[in-house]
Every structure is written in C-alpha cells, then in structure tokens.
Amino acid sequence: MTSIITASPNLGVSLPDHTQLPESDGTFVKNFQEHPQSILLTDSIAPVLQQLHPDGQYCIGQDCGIYWRLTDPPERGAEAPDWFYVPNVPPTLDGQVRRSYVLWQEYIAPSIVLEFVSGDGSEERDPTRITGKFWIYEQVIRPPFYGIYEVRQARVEVYQLLAGKYYLVTANERGRFPIPPLGVELGIWQGRYQNLELPWLRWWDANGNLLLAGSERAELERQEKELAQQQAEEERQRAEQERQRADRLAAQLRALGIDPEA
Incomplete structure (x- = not known):
C-alpha cells in the first residue's frame, strides 16, 4: 500500500524538486500512435504559443510526470498525462531540462491536460478518491480543461473545471470544443500523419482553420x-x-x- 509522506513548506521541511524525483515509473507507451499524436499536438500549436508567450515562458509535457503529493515510492505520487500545457513558467529550471513538473515547486497548474485512452477509458474516468485519475485531476492538479481522447471510437471528451467540479463541454456547431486559454478548438481530424491513417486529435483556430x-x-x-x-x-x-x-x-x-x- 502506498504511504503518503506529509510535509509542508511552512514547517521548514525541505521538499524534493524535479531533479530529485524519478522521471519515469518504468511503464512504456501503449501503442505506436501515442508519440506521433503528442508530436502533432505540440508541433501544430507552436505558432499559437509563440504569439501568446513572446517571452517563451511556457512548457509542454508529453508523457511527463506531474508530482502532486509525496509518497513512498515517489513515483506513486505523480500522474503522467500524455500531453499538457502550462502557461507562464520557464521552459527550464536553473538551466536544466525539466525531469518532471512538481506542483509544490511550481504552484501554477496546467491549463489543459490530455489523456489518450489505451483501454476502455475507465482509468481516465476513475473518480476514486486519492487513487482515481479523474479525481486527481479534478480535485488536486485542477487544470481548467481535461480531455479524454479515444482513437478507437474516433472521439474526444472534454471537461471544464467550474466551481471545483468537472463538467462535460458541449461541442460547437463544427463538432469541436473551444479551449479559451489557447484561443483554439480541439477536435477529431481523419487523415494521414507520419504514415498512419487515423482519427487524430487536433487543433483548429477560432475561425475553424486547421492548425x-x-x-x-x-x-x-x-x-x-x-x-x-x-x-x-x-x-x-x-x-x-x-x-x-x-x-x-x-x-x-x-x-x-x-x-x-x-
């Protein structure tokens, strides 16, 4: 059973930073589509982020850990979204590439977290207190938007955090989901990318143009x-x-x- 290590910055306890916490939990990507999907999301949104952050102060995580509690072993206190974006933080820390995103070190929550379903989606929708992925995102990490992408069903489910609770977002007339912090829409695009013909998760601008x-x-x-x-x-x-x-x-x-x- 995972034990929770209680510590508080207010008590003068030294908390570990991103260089002292494991950057992997030993798992591997579930299929050949996940890495191209993450690259596609990052690559296509780059021009938008450059406009939003001309100073370069933002970071994107792809299958990287977000540490939200201290546990033994440490990696059990992290979630590793397939893709997430955090505004107004430096892309590196103390001149080093980030190994993970540590909430008690950063304080700024991601604006959006995306999970790519490899099973039946129950893990991504699990509301169980402390252990459920949905509960952790909703109650602790608290990104304003949480997306669950199911390639087999060619759909994405988007939740928005309102008054401390996630509510399903209704698709617009184009069948896509507005993400106001980024000024874009999120939806499904059927096509070929990196030699794979699939329903891909993609961005569109506010005028409906594919990024x-x-x-x-x-x-x-x-x-x-x-x-x-x-x-x-x-x-x-x-x-x-x-x-x-x-x-x-x-x-x-x-x-x-x-x-x-x-």
Missing part, C-alpha cells in the same frame, strides 16, 4: 511554390505564343509591302 504541423506547412509551401512556378511557366508560354503570332503577322505584312511598324 498545421511543420511537415504539413512545408508541404503546403512546396505545393504553393510549385503552383506559382507552373503559373509563371504558363504565363511565359502565353507570352512566347503571343510574340510568335506577332512575328508571323509582321512577316505577312512585309510580304504585302506594308511596314508593320508604321
């Missing part, structure tokens, strides 16, 4: 450049045809004894 990943932006730019080159070549060919037509007409006029320049 593209870097590879997609590069491909779009390549297509636009190719189209521009094609249009330029067509314009060049039209100009050449017009020149040739003018040359033929001038030759015909000269054959009739008429100066084409007159």
Whole structure:
C-alpha cells in the first residue's frame, strides 16, 4: 500500500524538486500512435504559443510526470498525462531540462491536460478518491480543461473545471470544443500523419482553420511554390505564343509591302 509522506513548506521541511524525483515509473507507451499524436499536438500549436508567450515562458509535457503529493515510492505520487500545457513558467529550471513538473515547486497548474485512452477509458474516468485519475485531476492538479481522447471510437471528451467540479463541454456547431486559454478548438481530424491513417486529435483556430504541423506547412509551401512556378511557366508560354503570332503577322505584312511598324 502506498504511504503518503506529509510535509509542508511552512514547517521548514525541505521538499524534493524535479531533479530529485524519478522521471519515469518504468511503464512504456501503449501503442505506436501515442508519440506521433503528442508530436502533432505540440508541433501544430507552436505558432499559437509563440504569439501568446513572446517571452517563451511556457512548457509542454508529453508523457511527463506531474508530482502532486509525496509518497513512498515517489513515483506513486505523480500522474503522467500524455500531453499538457502550462502557461507562464520557464521552459527550464536553473538551466536544466525539466525531469518532471512538481506542483509544490511550481504552484501554477496546467491549463489543459490530455489523456489518450489505451483501454476502455475507465482509468481516465476513475473518480476514486486519492487513487482515481479523474479525481486527481479534478480535485488536486485542477487544470481548467481535461480531455479524454479515444482513437478507437474516433472521439474526444472534454471537461471544464467550474466551481471545483468537472463538467462535460458541449461541442460547437463544427463538432469541436473551444479551449479559451489557447484561443483554439480541439477536435477529431481523419487523415494521414507520419504514415498512419487515423482519427487524430487536433487543433483548429477560432475561425475553424486547421492548425498545421511543420511537415504539413512545408508541404503546403512546396505545393504553393510549385503552383506559382507552373503559373509563371504558363504565363511565359502565353507570352512566347503571343510574340510568335506577332512575328508571323509582321512577316505577312512585309510580304504585302506594308511596314508593320508604321
């Protein structure tokens, strides 16, 4: 049974920081889709976050631990969301890459936490006090938005924290869920990414435009450049045809004894 170590900064007890706590609980990613899904979310939201945080003060966790209590062993006092975003915190601590996100060291809760369901979703919806993932997010970590993504059902369930309790968010007319802290919408997109054809969890802007990943932006730019080159070549060919037509007409006029320049 996990034992809870009680300690309080107010009592002068030295609490461990991110460098002293385990960065892994020994588990591994459940399937081949989870890492590409996290990368897609991070990559496509990057331009939005750069606008929201021109000073670079934010961090994103991908399958990283959020420590919320002291336990023995320590890793049992952490949850490791598949993806989360925290505003207004430095991306590194004391010049070091974060090993985990420690609430008693940071104090700022994530704005949104996302879990990718690998089973039947009961773990992500477990309201059991102290041990249930849903309870921990709702009552302790308290991100304003909590999303449960089920790739097999091609759906995402989004909860918003209101008055200390999670309530289901209703999808908008586009079938997506507004996330006001980010100024974006969250929803499902069916398509191919990193050689996988799946219903992916993705972001859209407030106008309903899909936020593209870097590879997609590069491909779009390549297509636009190719189209521009094609249009330029067509314009060049039209100009050449017009020149040739003018040359033929001038030759015909000269054959009739008429100066084409007159």
